[in-house]
Amino acid sequence: MNNDNNFTNTYGTTSVPEGSAPMRPGSEFKTAGQSMQPPILSPSTINRSPVLQPENPYRLASPYTSHAAAPQLNPGTFASATPAPAVAPVEAPGKKKKKEKAEKSTSSSGKRRIAAAAVAFCLLGAGLGVCGTVAYGLHWADQVKSDAVAAAKKSAQKDSSKVKSKDSSTVLQGDRDYTVLNTNSVDTSQQHTAAEIYAANVNSTVGVSTSIDYNYYGYKTTAAATGSGFILTEDGYIVTNYHVIEDAKEVKVTTYDNTTYAATIIGYDESNDIAVLKIDAKGLTPVILGDSDKMNVGDDVVAIGNPLGELTFSLTKGCISALNRAVTINGTSMNLIQTDCAINSGNSGGALFNMYGEVIGITNAKYSNNGAADASIESICFAIPINSVRDIIESLVEQGYVEKPYIGVYAETITAQNQSTYNVDEGVGIHDIIPDSPAERAGIKAGDVIIEIDGEKITDMSELKSHINDAGIGGKLKLTIIRNGKEMQIVVDVEANQTS
Numbered sequence: 001m002n003n004d005n006n007f008t009n010t011y012g013t014t015s016v017p018e019g020s021a022p023m024r025p026g027s028e029f030k031t032a033g034q035s036m037q038p039p040i041l042s043p044s045t046i047n048r049s050p051v052l053q054p055e056n057p058y059r060l061a062s063p064y065t066s067h068a069a070a071p072q073l074n075p076g077t078f079a080s081a082t083p084a085p086a087v088a089p090v091e092a093p094g095k096k097k098k099k100e101k102a103e104k105s106t107s108s109s110g111k112r113r114i115a116a117a118a119v120a121f122c123l124l125g126a127g128l129g130v131c132g133t134v135a136y137g138l139h140w141a142d143q144v145k146s147d148a149v150a151a152a153k154k155s156a157q158k159d160s161s162k163v164k165s166k167d168s169s170t171v172l173q174g175d176r177d178y179t180v181l182n183t184n185s186v187d188t189s190q191q192h193t194a195a196e197i198y199a200a201n202v203n204s205t206v207g208v209s210t211s212i213d214y215n216y217y218g219y220k221t222t223a224a225a226t227g228s229g230f231i232l233t234e235d236g237y238i239v240t241n242y243h244v245i246e247d248a249k250e251v252k253v254t255t256y257d258n259t260t261y262a263a264t265i266i267g268y269d270e271s272n273d274i275a276v277l278k279i280d281a282k283g284l285t286p287v288i289l290g291d292s293d294k295m296n297v298g299d300d301v302v303a304i305g306n307p308l309g310e311l312t313f314s315l316t317k318g319c320i321s322a323l324n325r326a327v328t329i330n331g332t333s334m335n336l337i338q339t340d341c342a343i344n345s346g347n348s349g350g351a352l353f354n355m356y357g358e359v360i361g362i363t364n365a366k367y368s369n370n371g372a373a374d375a376s377i378e379s380i381c382f383a384i385p386i387n388s389v390r391d392i393i394e395s396l397v398e399q400g401y402v403e404k405p406y407i408g409v410y411a412e413t414i415t416a417q418n419q420s421t422y423n424v425d426e427g428v429g430i431h432d433i434i435p436d437s438p439a440e441r442a443g444i445k446a447g448d449v450i451i452e453i454d455g456e457k458i459t460d461m462s463e464l465k466s467h468i469n470d471a472g473i474g475g476k477l478k479l480t481i482i483r484n485g486k487e488m489q490i491v492v493d494v495e496a497n498q499t500s
Contacts, residue, residue: 408437
């Protein structure tokens, strides 16, 4: 199989038109080697300001400088304890002296009582004044504190972008507009000739060229590679193969009118050989997506692409040779559409159309004789069914990444070449486990061989992938495995694996 960099292989709110055609009755692979890491989204910064601390509002007046004046007691306002008689009787001199002495003692005692009462009332008045002052001060302080806190909060909200504490930390939170991919139905009930399909879709086909840096024995050089793609939306989203843009430092897209655009890699899924690009353009002509599950062996198909990177916008015609053909490319198993449509280096990433003008596949690979002079393999080419990657494409457009179901194993189909490694004749061998994956937590180990899933026998990697996809994120799989010659069962969770 030839490489898209000239060598020989072709492995290989926005609306997407969707067709609604009626149902009709019914080795070795190489890839073009080219990826660039997807752009890192730069979230907008949101400043967070600390809560302002108000100044101490507690400024109480001294109880000794402000208090109620003590009442002034006037002893003259109190009646004498011993009222004077109207007529004083005549008494003996001795008795009179004793009486005067007794009266004087009584008068002195009364005065002392009055003085004590006066002091008591003074102290009581002063106490009441101080307590009143303190109580009022505390009430005033609480009110000041409440007002100050309210003002501080209001000020913090108003000036949060201006005021920062010396000890503050900032957390960045993304804030961007997400693309929403809508689907519009288009009537595609009428079949077309190959010429009509070409005329309707050549403006939806693009050439993809990349620049790749290579290092040959310490010498850096830049090489170019080419492939194909098709316009998904009128505002510039484009679908191609991952291997077309792999390791690319620069990607350009050329439309049928010979306009060249700089392209941004929005995201990709290496395991499904899918990439989504974006160009700055409006009013483009998008393709119409069809239903690859409704295709039958023998149905006619056409491919439009750029074979060899030179014969741009060429059409080839053929038919569906087989469906769900299990093919392993660079260690990755895929179920592909087999066609005898001529697919060559440069066609990778182009669209495969049915005769209703709908995209039902993405061309990506062909059989190769690996350069052997005594053999020639022709008309055995492959395309990715559009139904198997449609959700992936939409996720890449909307989010820039893909969440796929996985269990976290590196596995391989048991063949005659590796039977001795696993000591079994058939099944799917586990040669490694991803750390902290569902498989590791379930107790699956390297060297295990999966022979059944949910009671159904499996013999190759494509069946394992199919079961994982069918279970979906959040599902469970009951695996029957062989470990050290003994059969056992393990239940494993299917979780999300994010790729971009």
